[in-house]
Amino acid sequence: MKTLRGLYAITDSQLLADGRLLPYVEAALKGGAKLLQYRDKSEDAARRLRQAEALRELCLRHGAQLIINDDAELAARLGVGLHLGQEDGSLAVARALLGRDAIIGATCHARLELAEQARQEGASYIAFGRFFDSQTKPGAPAATPELLEQARARFRLPIVAIGGVTLDNAPALINRGASMVAVIHALFAAENAAEVERRARAFSQLFADI
């Protein structure tokens, strides 16, 4: 499996509506995003399958890996990775379903004991947040950057930092131990695909600099 380090782009149904999904995602991948999470909370299973298949193809072409948010069955159907929150079902069951090689990530909020549980159940990475004010999920429980140092000292798993991450505040997270930064608004709330690519390149460069 490739090292989980760098930019983790997450899609947003509103920001990427009206034909922006594929061109904006391709721009993020061209800019160096290593993981792409398909995060769509709609009930339209046929559209979700269609879009996820198209994203899988784009990820394959650009050497990135697709992660499905919340939906273990869709991840299994496509043979891709999965991200589960605390209310999204059993990680151990998902691991059994997807197999040992699949990337499965777990939301751990600001709680190291949730990360320990996720590790025991077979998580590939542990995600902490929200570190800053998030336009996408303002109500997510808050975390402080110091948590990353504690997690780094305790776990060998890749650590993902999420929530209000921008080009300005990402270095503080990476310096404290984040292996990846997961970004929605600061990446995809852009005027055009060229700007998304520029931002993705700048996020990716932060990992080369440190």
Ligand SMILES: Cc1ncc(COP(=O)(O)OP(=O)(O)O)c(N)n1
């Ligand atoms: C990388 C990453 N980290 C955290 C989350 C949040 O997951 P969850 O708590 O299940 O919330 P929703 O995204 O499902 O609203 C995530 N999606 N990705």
Ligand SMILES: Cc1nc(C(=O)O)sc1CCOP(=O)(O)O
């Ligand atoms: C989906 C999600 N989960 C979070 C958590 O803290 O668990 S924060 C978040 C939103 C991330 O989007 P943005 O980069 O726009 O803040």
Ligand SMILES: [Mg+2]
């Ligand atoms: Mg979820």
